[in-house]
Amino acid sequence: MLKNYIKVAxxxxxxxxxxTFISLFGISFTLMVLVVASSLFDHTFGxxxxxxxxDRLLFVNQMREFSEEGYSSSGPPSYYFLDRHVxxxxxxxxxxxxxxxxxxxxxxxxxxxxxDIKYTDREFWDILEFNFLQGRAFSRxxxxxxxxVAVINENTRKQxxxxxxxxxxxxxxxxxxYKVVGVVENVPVLRVQSYADVWVPITLKxxxxxxxxxxxxxxxxxxxxxxxxxxxIKAEYAAMMQELERQHSKDRSQLYxxxxxxxxxxxxxFLNNGKEPGVGLLYVLLGGLAFLFxxxxxxxxxxxxxxxxxxxxxxxxxxxxxxxxSSTIIGQFLIENIFLTLLGGLLGxxxxxxxxxxINDSGIIIYANLGLxxxxxxxxxxxxxxxxxxxxxxxxxxxxxxxxxxxxxxxxK
Amino acid sequence: MIRHLFKLIWNRKKSNxxxxxxxxxxxxxxxxxxxxxxxNVRNYTKPLGFKHxxxxxxxxxxxxxxxxxxxxxxxxxxxxxRAFDEVNHASLTTSNAPFAFxxxxxxxxxxxxxxxxxxxxxxxxxxxxxxxxxVSQGRWFGPQDDATHHVPIVINGKLxxxxxxxxxxxxxxxxxxxxxxxxxxxxxxxxRASSEFSAEEPAFFERINLSxxxxxxxxxxxxxxxxxxxxxxxxxxxxxISGISKDWTLEVSTLEKMRQSKSKLTLxxxxxxxxxxxxxxxxxxxxxxxxxxxxISRRNGEIGLRRALGAASTQIYWQFIGxxxxxxxxxxxxxxFFAVQFPLLQVFQVESEVYFTALLxxxxxxxLLTALCAFYPSRQAAAILPATALHEx
Numbered sequence: 001m002l003k004n005y006i007k008v009a010x011x012x013x014x015x016x017x018x019x020t021f022i023s024l025f026g027i028s029f030t031l032m033v034l035v036v037a038s039s040l041f042d043h044t045f046g047x048x049x050x051x052x053x054x055d056r057l058l059f060v061n062q063m064r065e066f067s068e069e070g071y072s073s074s075g076p077p078s079y080y081f082l083d084r085h086v087x088x089x090x091x092x093x094x095x096x097x098x099x100x101x102x103x104x105x106x107x108x109x110x111x112x113x114x115x116d117i118k119y120t121d122r123e124f125w126d127i128l129e130f131n132f133l134q135g136r137a138f139s140r141x142x143x144x145x146x147x148x149v150a151v152i153n154e155n156t157r158k159q160x161x162x163x164x165x166x167x168x169x170x171x172x173x174x175x176x177x178y179k180v181v182g183v184v185e186n187v188p189v190l191r192v193q194s195y196a197d198v199w200v201p202i203t204l205k206x207x208x209x210x211x212x213x214x215x216x217x218x219x220x221x222x223x224x225x226x227x228x229x230x231x232x233i234k235a236e237y238a239a240m241m242q243e244l245e246r247q248h249s250k251d252r253s254q255l256y257x258x259x260x261x262x263x264x265x266x267x268x269x270f271l272n273n274g275k276e277p278g279v280g281l282l283y284v285l286l287g288g289l290a291f292l293f294x295x296x297x298x299x300x301x302x303x304x305x306x307x308x309x310x311x312x313x314x315x316x317x318x319x320x321x322x323x324x325x326s327s328t329i330i331g332q333f334l335i336e337n338i339f340l341t342l343l344g345g346l347l348g349x350x351x352x353x354x355x356x357x358x359i360n361d362s363g364i365i366i367y368a369n370l371g372l373x374x375x376x377x378x379x380x381x382x383x384x385x386x387x388x389x390x391x392x393x394x395x396x397x398x399x400x401x402x403x404x405x406x407x408x409x410x411x412x413k
Numbered sequence: 414m415i416r417h418l419f420k421l422i423w424n425r426k427k428s429n430x431x432x433x434x435x436x437x438x439x440x441x442x443x444x445x446x447x448x449x450x451x452x453n454v455r456n457y458t459k460p461l462g463f464k465h466x467x468x469x470x471x472x473x474x475x476x477x478x479x480x481x482x483x484x485x486x487x488x489x490x491x492x493x494x495r496a497f498d499e500v501n502h503a504s505l506t507t508s509n510a511p512f513a514f515x516x517x518x519x520x521x522x523x524x525x526x527x528x529x530x531x532x533x534x535x536x537x538x539x540x541x542x543x544x545x546x547x548v549s550q551g552r553w554f555g556p557q558d559d560a561t562h563h564v565p566i567v568i569n570g571k572l573x574x575x576x577x578x579x580x581x582x583x584x585x586x587x588x589x590x591x592x593x594x595x596x597x598x599x600x601x602x603x604x605r606a607s608s609e610f611s612a613e614e615p616a617f618f619e620r621i622n623l624s625x626x627x628x629x630x631x632x633x634x635x636x637x638x639x640x641x642x643x644x645x646x647x648x649x650x651x652x653x654i655s656g657i658s659k660d661w662t663l664e665v666s667t668l669e670k671m672r673q674s675k676s677k678l679t680l681x682x683x684x685x686x687x688x689x690x691x692x693x694x695x696x697x698x699x700x701x702x703x704x705x706x707x708x709i710s711r712r713n714g715e716i717g718l719r720r721a722l723g724a725a726s727t728q729i730y731w732q733f734i735g736x737x738x739x740x741x742x743x744x745x746x747x748x749x750f751f752a753v754q755f756p757l758l759q760v761f762q763v764e765s766e767v768y769f770t771a772l773l774x775x776x777x778x779x780x781l782l783t784a785l786c787a788f789y790p791s792r793q794a795a796a797i798l799p800a801t802a803l804h805e806x
Contacts, residue, residue, distance in 0.1 A: 022699045107648040299435045300700035307707040
């Protein structure tokens with residue numbers, strides 16, 4: 001039966017080429033925009049190099065202080081706080097402390113390079129999975145002795161050394177010479193927790209280590225033993241914060257800091273900054289936006305579908321006269337419509353592949369490497385089906401209500 | 414004729430309902446995107462009030478906590494920078510330099526105006542020459558401000574207008590806090606530093622007096638260099654400064670680069686929105702064209718009858734164009750009803766003019782679009798010969 005429906009659908013598509021073109025154009029472009037958006041979303045929040053085990057990784061990047069008078073201030077936490085209170089947590093497998101990235105200058109052959117530098121410890125390289133093209137990460141010993149060694153990304157290597165050998169060479173960044181020990185693949189800037197052009201040992205910043213105060217310019221990256229341990233870590237962290245709040249109760253009334261997955265931290269920053277991260281709300285908002293965007297193409301498709309189906313009223317009349325029920329007819333039209341949207345979806349995927357390639361190539365997002373993967377493909381497929389169902393229901397319903405006699409005469413107005 | 418058309422559409426309201434909703438949503442999307450674009454373009458065409466070409470921004474991040482030492486180094490750095498042949502002028506500034514991402518706000522009150530939010534800039538005397546400002550009333554800061562009773566400030570035109578209205582601003586005194594007063598010494602016509610696409614906000618300048626205290630520190634230095642000075646000098650300058658300041662982290666950027674990255678923040682969403690909107694409109698136009706073509710071709714019998722009764726082909730032609738325009742009018746009436754709320758309720762603090770221009774343009778585009786979509790089907794309808802049409806029936 002399904003095979004028959006699809007055969008009929010294909011014939012109908014070929015009969016009215018212009019209508020088919022309009023429908024396919026609308027469907028494929030709508031899906032293209034949505035697939036590009038899903039790809040951006042996946043690129044930002046999904047598991048990507050270097051943060052592959054997203055369900056085991058937690059990040060600490062905010063410390064909010066509320067004073068009695070109602071003032072609040074927030075920013076990255078200090079090394080002092082992270083070292084004393086976060087590194088000592090029992091439940092995580094490993095904790096890394098790393099600085100935010102700073103933009104510094106470097107001059108090569110009368111050219112200026114603006115380079116983002118990040119100070120990290122040894123654990124950083126164990127927790128995150130960078131793709132090393134050459135060399136290695138700096139060792140625990142090099143961190144302890146504050147050696148001037150650096151891991152650089154592919155782009156910096158190209159800028160500095162062209163095609164030549166980089167390992168063992170020196171690069172001068174911000175008037176300081178570092179020995180290159182490793183080269184890694186570029187990390188996209190959207191991964192703010194790990195992104196940099198050059199990574200150097202955190203001990204080179206040791207003047208920051210003993211500055212008291214809770215706010216500074218450091219992040220912590222926490223790895224759980226397994227994803228089931230994440231709630232345990234959050235609970236231990238919350239208890240630690242409560243204890244800290246008690247110690248500081250003289251000068252600050254409330255302290256907020258949470259270990260968040262990346263999505264949670266973004267949702268928290270944009271939505272409420274409260275106790276709850278608000279991931280659900282974020283999904284609802286994104287879903288709402290996608291729905292609003294799909295609304296216009298859907299109405300358009302419904303319109304076209306109604307015209308297309310009206311043309312086939314005599315066919316429906318015959319089927320009704322031979323005893324087909326309304327639900328069979330609705331089913332047939334829905335299947336036809338889903339078939340059409342899936343065709344449009346295929347085109348949409350091809351188009352989005354081209355657009356993603358353009359975005360990567362244009363360098364709008366630094367080191368972006370947007371692509372289609374299984375997750376994006378699945379999201380796109382779901383969107384296709386929803387789109388096909390919504391735009392097919394109303395026309396099919398209208399048609400199924402026609403009386404056989406009227407339909408045979410050529411449909412109502 | 415027009416009443417007749419309205420009646421025709423009204424009688425088929427059920428089947429025209431979807432077309433009307435489509436036009437309605439299409440109008441809303443157009444209105445929103447056009448408002449956004451017009452708002453930005455309008456701001457872009459207004460004067461910035463300063464010249465940013467060949468101005469560099471040096472950011473200094475000291476690594477030690479000793480404020481006295483940092484202050485001492487800072488004085489030496491400024492002296493050294495000003496001594497370079499390639500440098501015309503240099504001025505310290507707070508972190509809210511032109512096109513920077515940071516802002517500083519404060520509340521100002523004067524007689525009836527309470528708690529007006531204004532951007533606060535702290536700059537040195539040389540700032541006027543660095544940014545080539547034009548003082549239109551009063552004067553810029555000078556050495557005479559070293560020992561004044563009130564804190565001297567220079568304000569921009571927007572602040573003057575919002576705080577003092579038509580009154581003369583120069584010489585006005587109003588409270589900074591419980592103990593200190595501000596005194597206006599000069600007015601700039603315009604100063605709009607945050608981005609080329611943002612609206613002008615009330616702003617005022619306070620003077621930095623480096624020798625007042627020996628622990629004060631500002632981390633940003635604006636430098637106007639001779640035109641054509643390149644990266645070779647930048648490297649030399651950074652080397653010499655790091656010789657003075659030891660472990661400071663130094664960062665040099667040009668205002669031109671900062672302008673570009675700031676304008677990207679508006680341009681990229683604007684282009685993306687424009688493209689998505691363009692696609693939606695094209696999509697709707699194609700759909701509309703298809704549906705109209707189909708609808709009109711189903712009315713062959715009616716056309717044949719009218720032609721047989723003596724209607725000219727141009728009459729048929731205008732009837733169909735008219736019908737589609739009436740249809741568009743229904744959708745637009747609904748859309749305009751919602752869109753007009755924006756200027757009436759002053760949503761988003763945008764000038765009503767922007768909304769009204771966007772509204773008119775959106776209405777115009779929709780009419781044009783629907784007329785274009787109806788053009789080809791109507792011409793085909795008009796070309797039908799009565800004999801063939803009636804024969805078909």
